[in-house]
Amino acid sequence: MSDEVRVTIAAQACVLLLHRDTEIYPELDTVLVYPSTYVAKTKTHDGPVVIEGDVPRLGESWERGLVVLAWDAVRRGTANVEDGHNVVLHEFAHQLDQEDGTMDGAPDLGTTARYATWARVLGEEYADLVERVHRGRGSDIDRYGATSPPEFFAVVTEMFFEKPAALRARHPELYAAFADFYQQDPESFARPAGPRAGA
Numbered sequence: 420m421s422d423e424v425r426v427t428i429a430a431q432a433c434v435l436l437l438h439r440d441t442e443i444y445p446e447l448d449t450v451l452v453y454p455s456t457y458v459a460k461t462k463t464h465d466g467p468v469v470i471e472g473d474v475p476r477l478g479e480s481w482e483r484g485l486v487v488l489a490w491d492a493v494r495r496g497t498a499n500v501e502d503g504h505n506v507v508l509h510e511f512a513h514q515l516d517q518e519d520g521t522m523d524g525a526p527d528l529g530t531t532a533r534y535a536t537w538a539r540v541l542g543e544e545y546a547d548l549v550e551r552v553h554r555g556r557g558s559d560i561d562r563y564g565a566t567s568p569p570e571f572f573a574v575v576t577e578m579f580f581e582k583p584a585a586l587r588a589r590h591p592e593l594y595a596a597f598a599d600f601y602q603q604d605p606e607s608f609a610r611p612a613g614p615r616a617g618a
């Protein structure tokens with residue numbers, strides 16, 4: 420573990436905490452970093468049948484204080500801040516999601532009014548994405564977000580910080596809900612000079 424690895428991951432993890440009155444990942448004890456994409460053993464149950472498999476992973480977030488990242492994926496995500504893919508933002512968004520005790524796609528929002536808005540806006544957008552994926556139609560939100568509400572929250576977090584203009588233009592209420600939670604307006608951030616990739 421080098422300082423380059425530590426700083427690259429910590430700096431991006433901190434982006435999700437800026438301007439928010441919050442703890443610094445209170446449940447998180449360990450960030451485990453593999454050199455490259457790693458293979459996780461999985462067991463899924465399909466009725467009485469147990470299917471064991473090897474699944475390649477870029478990262479994962481565990482409810483018991485652990486984030487696992489593949490360094491090559493971290494470097495790829497860091498090198499391009501406008502493609503909407505960032506494994507550090509993704510896995511640390513999962514950590515925020517489970518700070519309130521449940522990983523359900525809603526982090527600790529504080530007020531009842533915010534929960535109501537969150538449930539309505541994210542519920543509609545998630546249902547729309549699931550429908551699009553089901554029908555084989557395209558979407559500007561990564562289809563992995565249709566996996567579950569927690570994945571939707573993590574995927575939209577990546578898009579919020581890396582493709583804010585597109586998110587705001589096509590999903591203004593979703594953008595507003597995330598801007599309210601993260602207390603940031605990434606669309607107003609200065610962008611690197613040159614052609615804007617995928618904006």
Ligand SMILES: [Zn+2]
Binds near residue numbers: 509513569570573
């Ligand atoms: Zn995820």
